[in-house]
Amino acid sequence: MRSCRILALALIAGSAGAQDAGTGQDVIPGGPAWVHHAVVYQIYPQTFYDSNGDGIGDLNGVIAKLDYVKSLGVDAIWLNPFYDSPFNDAGYDIRDYYKVAPRYGTNDDARRLFAEAHNRGLKVLFDYVITYTAIDHPWFVASTQQLPNPHSNWYVWTDNVWISQPGGGWVHGFGQRNGNFLSNFFWNEPALNYGYGTPDPAQPWQLPTDHPAVLALRAEMKKVMRFWMDMGADGFRADMAGALVKGRDPKHETLGYWREVRKILDADYPQAFTVSEWSGPRDALDGAFHADFYHWVAGFNDIFQKESWRIGNGTTDGHSFFDREGKGDITSFLGPYLRDYEATRGKGYICLPLGNHDIARLNNRRTTDELEMIMAFGLTMPGVPFLYYGNEIGMRQLEGLPQVEGCYKPRAGARTPMQWTGGPNRGFSTAEPSRLYLPVDPAPDAPNVADEEADPGSLLNRVRKLIALKHSESALAAYARFAPLYAEKNAYPFVYSRAGGGETLLLVFNPAARAASAEFEFPAGYRTLRLLAGKDIQVIKGERTVRIEVPGGTYAIYQTVN
Numbered sequence: 379m380r381s382c383r384i385l386a387l388a389l390i391a392g393s394a395g396a397q398d399a400g401t402g403q404d405v406i407p408g409g410p411a412w413v414h415h416a417v418v419y420q421i422y423p424q425t426f427y428d429s430n431g432d433g434i435g436d437l438n439g440v441i442a443k444l445d446y447v448k449s450l451g452v453d454a455i456w457l458n459p460f461y462d463s464p465f466n467d468a469g470y471d472i473r474d475y476y477k478v479a480p481r482y483g484t485n486d487d488a489r490r491l492f493a494e495a496h497n498r499g500l501k502v503l504f505d506y507v508i509t510y511t512a513i514d515h516p517w518f519v520a521s522t523q524q525l526p527n528p529h530s531n532w533y534v535w536t537d538n539v540w541i542s543q544p545g546g547g548w549v550h551g552f553g554q555r556n557g558n559f560l561s562n563f564f565w566n567e568p569a570l571n572y573g574y575g576t577p578d579p580a581q582p583w584q585l586p587t588d589h590p591a592v593l594a595l596r597a598e599m600k601k602v603m604r605f606w607m608d609m610g611a612d613g614f615r616a617d618m619a620g621a622l623v624k625g626r627d628p629k630h631e632t633l634g635y636w637r638e639v640r641k642i643l644d645a646d647y648p649q650a651f652t653v654s655e656w657s658g659p660r661d662a663l664d665g666a667f668h669a670d671f672y673h674w675v676a677g678f679n680d681i682f683q684k685e686s687w688r689i690g691n692g693t694t695d696g697h698s699f700f701d702r703e704g705k706g707d708i709t710s711f712l713g714p715y716l717r718d719y720e721a722t723r724g725k726g727y728i729c730l731p732l733g734n735h736d737i738a739r740l741n742n743r744r745t746t747d748e749l750e751m752i753m754a755f756g757l758t759m760p761g762v763p764f765l766y767y768g769n770e771i772g773m774r775q776l777e778g779l780p781q782v783e784g785c786y787k788p789r790a791g792a793r794t795p796m797q798w799t800g801g802p803n804r805g806f807s808t809a810e811p812s813r814l815y816l817p818v819d820p821a822p823d824a825p826n827v828a829d830e831e832a833d834p835g836s837l838l839n840r841v842r843k844l845i846a847l848k849h850s851e852s853a854l855a856a857y858a859r860f861a862p863l864y865a866e867k868n869a870y871p872f873v874y875s876r877a878g879g880g881e882t883l884l885l886v887f888n889p890a891a892r893a894a895s896a897e898f899e900f901p902a903g904y905r906t907l908r909l910l911a912g913k914d915i916q917v918i919k920g921e922r923t924v925r926i927e928v929p930g931g932t933y934a935i936y937q938t939v940n
Contacts, residue, residue: 404878405724406857409668410649412501413727414856416453417757417845418764422735423460423482424468424815425795426767428807433814435795435806437483441494446827450770451845454501454651456615458735460488464512467784468735468793470505470617471512471567475602485609492610501612503651508599509618510562510569518568522553531591533568534560534624537583557583562621564784570595572635575627587623587631596635603639604646613643613651616667620656636666653729653762659718663726669762671729672715673737678730681711682740682752699872700752702931704890709867719760719860727856732756733766738788739775741825746772750840751889751933754911757844758876758885758935760860768796770841771825782816794818797826847911851937852879863898870894871928875901884936886915888928900924904938911935 406414427439437460447455460482462474469479478488495502511518520529535557536543539550548558549565562569572595573587585592603614622632636654643650656662657674672678682700699706719728732753733740740752749772757763779790794816798805804818804826811817818824830836848854858878865872871888873896882901888894899922907917912934916927928934 404855404857404859407663407668407724407726409726410651412453412649413651413668413762415849415854416501416651416762416856417451417848418454418456418503418762419447419450419452420456420458420731420734420764420766421447422458422767422793425793425806427796427798428809431808432481433807433809434481435815436481437478437487437491441487441491444494444498444500448498448500449842450765451842451849452500452765454503454612455495456503456653456764457505459505459507461507464514465783466512466566467564469783470507471510471564472507473512473515476605489609496610501651502610503613503615503653504606504611505617506603506614507617508570508602509621510567513566513568521559521568522555524554524556528594531585531589532571532595534571535583536581560624562618569624570599570622572596572622572624573631574625575623575629575631576625578625584625587629587634596638600639600642604642607643607647607650612649613647613653613668615671616652616654616656619654619662619667620658630661633661633664633666636662640666653764659722659726659728663722667726669727669729671731671764672718673731673734675714678711681706681708681730681755700748700755700889702748702889702891704870704892704930705868706889707868708865708872712862712865716862724857727761729761729764730756730759731764731766733769733792734764735766735793736789737792739766739773739792740769741772742775744772746835746837746840747931748889749837750844751887751912751931753837753841753844754885754933754935755887757848758854758883760856760858760876762856763848765841766792768794770838771797771827771830772837773797773825774819774821776817776819779816785816790816797824799828800824800826844911847935851881851883851910853877853881853883853937855879863900864896871896871926873898873926882938883910884924884934884938886912886926886928886932886934886936888930888932891930893927893929895925895927897923897925901938904940906939907936908939909934910937 421440424435426435427443428435429438429442459469460478461472462477462479463469463471464473478485492502517529517532520527521533537557539556539558547561549561550558560569561567571592573589573592574584577584577586622635652667653669654662654667656670657672659670662670682698697705699708741749776791776794785793795806795818830838853876855878858876861875863873863875870890871886871894873886876883913932915934918925
């Protein structure tokens with residue numbers, strides 16, 4: 379063994395952290411039991427299915443396709459924002475937290491969506507966006523007034539429009555108020571005021587986290603959460619979850635808010651599931667969320683999302699581990715991942731999303747076999763997999779699309795309409811093509827559900843089988859133990875084991891176009907290996923080690939048989 383593999387094995391030696399030291403049993407994080415074996419399907423509502431022919435998807439369109447969603451074998455849906463909005467940022471700029479945007483339908487449609495999903499055994503997560511609002515939210519409009527009012531301090535305002543503040547995000551000279559406001563993303567998304575962790579006495583506008591206005595805002599946002607939970611939601615994804623309190627936050631007041639929310643959920647909605655967009659699991663899983671997305675961690679881009687960097691920056695820099703060129707480095711991902719994984723075992727889950735609305739599609743000039751391998755990896759790693767709509771059929775990352783509602787590259791190319799058929803508008807809408815939210819894939823061979831339903835070897839049907847495998851194997855539970863067995867710098871393959879419920883799996887991934895081999899220690903005592911997915915490879919069992927020979931572009935999932 380070379381040093382990097384020894385380090386990886388040392389981090390998980392004896393599956394430390396994967397079992398309770400006293401009992402040797404799997405450590406299962408708190409939260410609803412349905413999550414432990416779950417797969418979540420993300421739906422971008424404006425491009426999923428258009429039920430009324432206006433060129434934009436809607437909630438009734440989601441309802442119409444729930445049987446398809448159920449057929450995938452997934453357990454839950456995450457819906458991107460469907461609130462009333464001016465749509466300068468695709469609905470993340472919220473104008474009314476308590477109202478469905480008319481283009482999507484009504485609150486009654488949302489209520490019916492929750493009920494219809496539940497009738498099919500599906501949970502529904504909403505997008506909880508509470509770090510900023512739209513610039514024309516009534517709260518912000520009130521805060522722009524010079525005379526004090528109940529919403530004056532619900533946003534971060536300085537006390538002098540002529541004095542600039544260090545750092546970006548400040549908008550100058552807006553409205554009647556003598557001050558500048560802080561934006562949290564786009565300039566027209568003013569930051570809600572959760573206070574400053576260490577207010578500067580020389581800047582009296584920096585409110586402490588226990589200021590009455592801050593506490594009133596926090597109470598209102600909890601009311602928003604309860605509103606949608608009471609309507610029938612089963613949890614939420616929290617947008618920019620780590621960006622509440624401004625400046626330094628030595629008392630972890632941002633985490634404090636989320637812990638308060640967790641207490642409400644545990645008491646009143648014990649089956650609710652929450653996942654954060656934090657990319658900091660040591661914080662997010664510390665008594666707050668059940669899971670944390672890992673997609674903004676640098677190492678994540680080194681497995682299969684370098685495309686976002688390439689497209690967004692117009693370069694060819696970087697190499698993904700799952701590129702066929704075989705120049706990736708699994709250790710750049712695995713090093714930080716293992717440290718976070720070990721630190722959070724038993725507290726919650728780290729999620730590796732299989733695409734989402736902010737990053738490029740997985741199919742950026744990839745084959746069906748290559749996409750299947752990525753799906754197999756994402757569905758067999760620890761945690762709760764989130765599958766982005768359309769990636770199950772291999773929808774392609776499109777290029778050269780117009781910016782729509784803030785979806786600059788690579789976002790626009792990953793948010794195009796779901797491709798249901800090979801017919802007009804790919805079955806997404808009956809509107810004229812010019813009225814579509816974004817163009818559909820114009821290629822004659824554009825992947826679509828209808829064609830793939832009829833093809834047993836399609837990516838769609840392969841993904842269904844992988845999801846079924848995740849449900850059937852106890853060693854693929856979200857909490858089942860994870861141990862890298864072979865992970866060398868700038869080398870292939872990547873080999874790991876999962877173990878739980880008395881079962882052990884061996885998983886091998888070689889995305890490179892060339893053959894690769896590996897030798898590693900593997901738990902003794904098994905008689906043979908049974909192939910569950912992928913292709914059989916040459917496995918030579920020694921007295922203390924296992925040696926494998928892996929053809930290029932091959933993965934295998936084996937179950938040990940005693």
